[in-house]
Amino acid sequence: MNSPSAALTIGGVTKRFGGLVAVNNISFTLPANKVLGLIGPNGSGKTTMINLISGALKPSAGAIHLHGDSISDRSASEIATLGLSRTFQIVRMLPGLTVLENVQAGGVFGHRRMWGTELREHSRALLQKVGLQGVDDTVVSALTYIDQKRVELARALVADPKVLLLDEWLAGLNPTELKTGIALIEQLRTEGRTIMIVEHVMDAIRSLCDTCVVMNSGAKIAEGTPREVLSDAEVIRAYLGDIDA
Amino acid sequence: MSNADTHGDTKPTAFAQAMLDLRESAVLSGTEKRNLAICAIVAALWALLPLFSTGYILSLGISITIFAGLATSWTLFSGPTNYISLATAAFFGIGMYTVAGGVNLLPYPVLILIAAVAGALFAALIGLATLRISGVYFVIFSLGLAELVRQVVSWGQHVMGTSSGLYVLVDRSDSVFFWQLLVFTLVVFLVSWWIGRSRLGFALRIIGNDEVVAVHCGINTARAKVTLFIISSTFAAIAGALVAPRWSYVEPTLAFSPFLSFQVVIMSLLGGVHRLWGPLVGVIPFTIMWEFISAKFPSQTTLLLGVAFLLIVYFIPHGFVGLIEDFSRRRSGIWAALRSKWQAKGGGHE
Ligand SMILES: Nc1ncnc2c1ncn2[C@@H]1O[C@H](COP(=O)(O)OP(=O)(O)OP(=O)(O)O)[C@@H](O)[C@H]1O
Numbered sequence: 277m278n279s280p281s282a283a284l285t286i287g288g289v290t291k292r293f294g295g296l297v298a299v300n301n302i303s304f305t306l307p308a309n310k311v312l313g314l315i316g317p318n319g320s321g322k323t324t325m326i327n328l329i330s331g332a333l334k335p336s337a338g339a340i341h342l343h344g345d346s347i348s349d350r351s352a353s354e355i356a357t358l359g360l361s362r363t364f365q366i367v368r369m370l371p372g373l374t375v376l377e378n379v380q381a382g383g384v385f386g387h388r389r390m391w392g393t394e395l396r397e398h399s400r401a402l403l404q405k406v407g408l409q410g411v412d413d414t415v416v417s418a419l420t421y422i423d424q425k426r427v428e429l430a431r432a433l434v435a436d437p438k439v440l441l442l443d444e445w446l447a448g449l450n451p452t453e454l455k456t457g458i459a460l461i462e463q464l465r466t467e468g469r470t471i472m473i474v475e476h477v478m479d480a481i482r483s484l485c486d487t488c489v490v491m492n493s494g495a496k497i498a499e500g501t502p503r504e505v506l507s508d509a510e511v512i513r514a515y516l517g518d519i520d521a
Numbered sequence: 522m523s524n525a526d527t528h529g530d531t532k533p534t535a536f537a538q539a540m541l542d543l544r545e546s547a548v549l550s551g552t553e554k555r556n557l558a559i560c561a562i563v564a565a566l567w568a569l570l571p572l573f574s575t576g577y578i579l580s581l582g583i584s585i586t587i588f589a590g591l592a593t594s595w596t597l598f599s600g601p602t603n604y605i606s607l608a609t610a611a612f613f614g615i616g617m618y619t620v621a622g623g624v625n626l627l628p629y630p631v632l633i634l635i636a637a638v639a640g641a642l643f644a645a646l647i648g649l650a651t652l653r654i655s656g657v658y659f660v661i662f663s664l665g666l667a668e669l670v671r672q673v674v675s676w677g678q679h680v681m682g683t684s685s686g687l688y689v690l691v692d693r694s695d696s697v698f699f700w701q702l703l704v705f706t707l708v709v710f711l712v713s714w715w716i717g718r719s720r721l722g723f724a725l726r727i728i729g730n731d732e733v734v735a736v737h738c739g740i741n742t743a744r745a746k747v748t749l750f751i752i753s754s755t756f757a758a759i760a761g762a763l764v765a766p767r768w769s770y771v772e773p774t775l776a777f778s779p780f781l782s783f784q785v786v787i788m789s790l791l792g793g794v795h796r797l798w799g800p801l802v803g804v805i806p807f808t809i810m811w812e813f814i815s816a817k818f819p820s821q822t823t824l825l826l827g828v829a830f831l832l833i834v835y836f837i838p839h840g841f842v843g844l845i846e847d848f849s850r851r852r853s854g855i856w857a858a859l860r861s862k863w864q865a866k867g868g869g870h871e
């Protein structure tokens with residue numbers, strides 16, 4: 277079932293909140309070194325799916341495997357140490373810490389554990405990589421929203437994750453920033469990182485993703501290459517229906 | 522990278538990791554060396570106190586020393602996590618009763634050790650059971666805890682048919698007593714400093730900022746919190762064991778007094794809980810003021826403690842340290858600060 281190249285395997289995962297089925301019997305596979313796009317109208321269950329994978333929520337049913345290890349019954353901190361990192365749809369900063377410390381936070385007890393000089397140097401390098409220079413010792417509240425998103429990405433990368441989950445990391449960027457943002461993810465992709473992105477920005481989906489999974493009202497309605505799914509009748513109906521509603 | 526063997530899929534053993542951490546943390550920065558030197562000088566000067574003064578001043582010095590230790594160890598846990606613990610008295614009392622109960626059976630140093638172990642075990646038990654509850658529930662629980670232990674001890678004494686208290690007769694001069702406490706407080710300081718610059722200390726700060734982020738960074742939050750709670754509580758138990766001989770007569774109402782817990786919290790908040798030296802800055806003026814108040818208005822102490830608490834929380838929420846740091850920042854850039862304040866005010870009206 278778990279082919280050796282599968283980084284992440286989602287098998288029949290369901291999540292209920294009381295009567296609401298936010299994620300309904302979803303299955304898909306994220307192959308290693310690939311980028312998978314998880315798309316769908318608002319409220320279709322994408323963030324819930326990310327929460328289930330990262331361990332922030334426990335599935336009501338189904339199994340999730342990370343490189344063959346079952347993670348659906350593990351705590352979020354264990355899952356992180358096994359090599360899964362994520363960002364949040366609404367940025368979560370550590371307001372009492374400096375920019376550099378915010379990044380370092382990901383590497384103290386993460387998948388790759390570092391401390392001292394090694395952690396500091398590695399975190400600095402990642403801040404550079406995401407395009408933030410000369411703000412190491414600034415308080416994070418002084419940063420713009422976009423820069424905070426960069427910090428969060430650096431924090432997710434510092435522990436050298438096997439799988440990276442990005443929840444609408446490109447949302448809220450202006451066209452110029454969007455270009456930079458897409459280029460940055462493109463760079464991660466060419467490095468061979470395994471990424472799952474949740475996005476509403478279709479340009480990003482088209483240019484970045486190897487495969488796409490489309491959700492609507494908790495269920496998977498399509499899967500395939502971006503070109504395939506974006507021309508799928510049901511997908512179009514889901515999106516247009518969403519706009520009509 | 523120098524220690525590439527620690528990366529990737531092969532995790533180092535806990536021991537190897539601890540050794541690496543130790544090697545890394547043994548390297549002191551210039552500022553750290555300077556701070557340690559200052560700390561050593563202050564402690565050495567303070568240690569001279571019994572040579573110059575006895576009686577009232579020395580007893581004031583004893584109070585300051587013990588409260589400095591208690592407040593610093595309280596802050597060790599409560600500062601970074603924002604869990605306000607009112608359980609200091611529970612552990613203090615456990616330490617005290619360990620000594621009181623065993624003073625005729627075992628040598629005093631052994632009793633101190635037993636007190637530490639008892640405090641640690643009890644803290645582990647309480648920590649595992651309660652650190653999942655947060656915010657105000659934890660505060661209430663910790664307050665109830667001291668009361669519960671007190672009731673149990675009273676009941677135990679009643680059942681065993683002993684009188685309401687116990688005598689602790691250990692021969693100690695005031696000076697020796699003072700030096701013992703000073704060593705204790707220094708140990709608390711060094712341990713707090715060491716933890717503050719360790720992985721564990723950093724993890725605690727992350728937890729205090731955002732627990733959701735902390736778990737997604739791979740931090741086992743329950744373990745980190747329980748560890749710190751145990752260390753902090755063990756110190757409180759040791760403090761109780763050290764103070765016991767001075768009180769000579771130990772009874773539950775005194776040993777488990779909620780008053781002590783409140784005093785420790787107030788002093789720490791007054792000083793500031795985000796710096797190692799913060800609590801100390803609160804302890805000194807508070808203890809001196811307190812001596813004065815309890816001498817002048819012995820029957821209004823509880824009321825005044827409450828008032829002090831309100832004033833501190835209302836007027837100096839970040840403690841003296843906050844004020845001091847604000848001041849030094851302003852002195853270095855008074856105009857910049859004024860201008861930004863002005864702009865902030867102006868912005869608020871628009
Ligand atoms: N913790 C929760 N408790 C109850 N209901 C929840 C919870 N989290 C999400 N939901 C519900 O589950 C459904 C899916 O929400 P989710 O946030 O996963 O959608 P999404 O696809 O990420 O949407 P968006 O594109 O707006 O971010 C929504 O109806 C939401 O209200």
Ligand SMILES: [Mg+2]
Pocket residue numbers: 322323324365443
């Ligand atoms: Mg979402």
